[in-house]
Amino acid sequence: MLDIRRNEQIIKVASENYNVKFVEDDATYLNTISSNSIDRLLTTCLLHHLADPSLALENWIRVLKQGGVLDILMPCEPTTLWKIGRLFFVAIKFQNISQVRAYYAQIKTEHVQTYKNLLHLLQINRHIKIISSHNWPFRHLPWYLNIWSVIRISKI
Numbered sequence: 001m002l003d004i005r006r007n008e009q010i011i012k013v014a015s016e017n018y019n020v021k022f023v024e025d026d027a028t029y030l031n032t033i034s035s036n037s038i039d040r041l042l043t044t045c046l047l048h049h050l051a052d053p054s055l056a057l058e059n060w061i062r063v064l065k066q067g068g069v070l071d072i073l074m075p076c077e078p079t080t081l082w083k084i085g086r087l088f089f090v091a092i093k094f095q096n097i098s099q100v101r102a103y104y105a106q107i108k109t110e111h112v113q114t115y116k117n118l119l120h121l122l123q124i125n126r127h128i129k130i131i132s133s134h135n136w137p138f139r140h141l142p143w144y145l146n147i148w149s150v151i152r153i154s155k156i
Contacts, residue, residue, distance in 0.1 A: 029058040044073040048113040064155040
């Protein structure tokens with residue numbers, strides 16, 4: 001398991017109850033992980049932060065075994081629902097408009113990739129097969145009317 005926010009309690013429980021190995025590594029390169037050695041990889045809210053998501057995806061696929069599964073959870077940005085959610089659940093907590101503007105300026109620098117571009121990267125990759133894609137909270141509506149998307153792919 002690759003976990004950016006090293007949580008000792010999670011590591012202890014998972015190590016005692018499941019066949020998992022925790023490593024510290026660069027999320028783009030995965031240098032310490034051998035090729036074709038991982039059955040399942042899960043990334044949450046990561047791909048849209050990376051400067052070179054195609055390189056990260058290439059390395060994630062490299063470490064997966066044949067038939068291995070990669071689950072990618074990412075925000076469906078930029079969408080109206082995201083903007084409304086940020087307005088009511090985040091921006092409302094700030095004391096003045098300058099704090100709100102600073103928050104949105106920070107988000108623009110952190111979320112360097114859009115959902116549409118990342119989905120395209122997955123769709124054109126000939127080494128993977130998209131098994132499923134689910135949006136939340138409105139599963140049967142298109143991505144641009146949702147907040148989150150979980151895409152499950154398999155290495156072919």
